Amino acid sequence: MLITNIKALIGLHLKDTLVLRGNNLDHLPILENAWLLIEDGLIKDFGKMDSIPSHISNLSSHISAEGRYIFPSWCDSHTHIVFAASREEEFAMKIQGKSYEEIAAAGGGILNSANKLQKASEDELFESASLRLKQMILQGTGAVEIKSGYGLTTQSEIKMLRVIRRLKDQFPIPIKATFLAAHAYPAEFKNNHQGYIDLIINEMLPQIAEEKLADYIDVFCEKGFFSVEETDQVLKAGAKYGLKPKVHANQLSVSGAVEVSVQNSAISVDHLEESNEETIRTLRNADTIVTLLPSCSFYLGIPFADAKNFIKANLPVALATDYNPGSTPSGNMNFVVSLACIKMKMFPEQAINAATLNGAAAMEMSEDYGSIAVGKKANLFITKPMPSIAYLPYSFGEMQIETVILNGEIYNG
Ligand code: NIG
Ligand code: FE
Numbered sequence: 001m002l003i004t005n006i007k008a009l010i011g012l013h014l015k016d017t018l019v020l021r022g023n024n025l026d027h028l029p030i031l032e033n034a035w036l037l038i039e040d041g042l043i044k045d046f047g048k049m050d051s052i053p054s055h056i057s058n059l060s061s062h063i064s065a066e067g068r069y070i071f072p073s074w075c076d077s078h079t080h081i082v083f084a085a086s087r088e089e090e091f092a093m094k095i096q097g098k099s100y101e102e103i104a105a106a107g108g109g110i111l112n113s114a115n116k117l118q119k120a121s122e123d124e125l126f127e128s129a130s131l132r133l134k135q136m137i138l139q140g141t142g143a144v145e146i147k148s149g150y151g152l153t154t155q156s157e158i159k160m161l162r163v164i165r166r167l168k169d170q171f172p173i174p175i176k177a178t179f180l181a182a183h184a185y186p187a188e189f190k191n192n193h194q195g196y197i198d199l200i201i202n203e204m205l206p207q208i209a210e211e212k213l214a215d216y217i218d219v220f221c222e223k224g225f226f227s228v229e230e231t232d233q234v235l236k237a238g239a240k241y242g243l244k245p246k247v248h249a250n251q252l253s254v255s256g257a258v259e260v261s262v263q264n265s266a267i268s269v270d271h272l273e274e275s276n277e278e279t280i281r282t283l284r285n286a287d288t289i290v291t292l293l294p295s296c297s298f299y300l301g302i303p304f305a306d307a308k309n310f311i312k313a314n315l316p317v318a319l320a321t322d323y324n325p326g327s328t329p330s331g332n333m334n335f336v337v338s339l340a341c342i343k344m345k346m347f348p349e350q351a352i353n354a355a356t357l358n359g360a361a362a363m364e365m366s367e368d369y370g371s372i373a374v375g376k377k378a379n380l381f382i383t384k385p386m387p388s389i390a391y392l393p394y395s396f397g398e399m400q401i402e403t404v405i406l407n408g409e410i411y412n413g
Pocket of ligand 2: 324
């Protein structure tokens with residue numbers, strides 16, 4: 001496939017640039033008035049229109065992208081898209097002023113989702129997650145991480161992870177699976193935390209490892225959920241099976257979650273709506289990626305993470321949706337990028353880098369995804385005609401994507 005007359009190719013980081021820290025996020029390399037050649041699902045070559053080689057310009061499979069930009073697909077490194085039912089009854093409670101913690105304590109929240117998921121069949125879960133994923137792809141997402149964590153029993157956690165494996169097999173995008181049984185304590189373990197942790201460690205993890213159902217391990221480390229010590233136990237048990245941590249950290253309070261994650265060599269710490277100087281000091285000396293989820297802040301009405309300060313501290317910031325039925329019922333990365341600019345004061349270039357290359361890095365796939373470089377996978381989107389790159393986050397809530405290309409082929413859903 002040859003694409004010509006492209007207004008600009010976006011995100012041309014060198015293939016060996018695997019993550020962008022601090023000020024490096026400011027720079028979004030582009031090439032104006034360009035052509036792009038795709039072969040065998042990979043980016044084969046690109047250049048300026050005024051120097052297009054004649055053997056290439058004569059190719060027959062040819063799209064003209066006049067006035068349009070080509071971006072690397074969004075890389076959404078934090079989602080919970082396998083769930084049985086929406087939770088808009090909590091939406092009304094939120095509007096009345098109830099907090100996330102109050103709703104959870106009243107039997108809503110994660111336990112509500114777990115109840116419903118336990119009753120759903122694997123096929124039903126696969127069907128509904130497929131619809132969500134299709135929609136996300138049409139909104140420009142070309143790589144995704146998906147968590148378990150609404151099962152909370154051995155059988156249901158495995159059911160969720162099997163659904164994720166079916167999604168991996170059937171969708172044309174790369175998917176990473178994260179085991180998140182440590183998402184909330186089931187009611188029967190309310191006063192027996194160690195009992196549930198033992199179940200995770202002695203029963204769930206061995207089976208999941210045996211079936212190779214997970215790539216990563218996650219814990220909701222938070223007051224009222226999993227303590228720092230409990231998180232440490234679960235992460236260390238996961239490490240025995242080669243599962244690296246990606247941790248829900250500092251969503252509602254500064255809890256020591258970042259410290260315990262870094263001590264356990266986490267790939268990423270996610271959320272960080274709450275942070276302090278100690279958080280930043282810990283992260284400065286680590287490779288751990290800081291994944292921010294602004295549509296969660298938007299929906300819950302909690303503070304937005306201090307992205308500017310993290311960038312100033314030379315940290316690698318990524319952006320993801322957190323798509324889930326409770327705190328973020330949206331998988332739209334375009335909106336995430338808009339919110340990052342509008343609410344966290346990231347520049348469009350920073351937000352786009354954070355939602356592409358650094359998102360890929362937070363799933364350990366930035367060698368193949370997240371930028372436009374020769375030899376990388378051709379997962380891209382072509383915009384509608386736009387006046388500038390900044391127009392994409394500026395025109396929030398408007399769909400600027402016209403064509404999605406996955407593995408070098410047009411995706412129609
Ligand atoms: O990332 N915080 C923990 N997990 C999800 C919300 C889960 C839920 O409310 O169902 C989150 O926000
Ligand atoms: Fe989450």
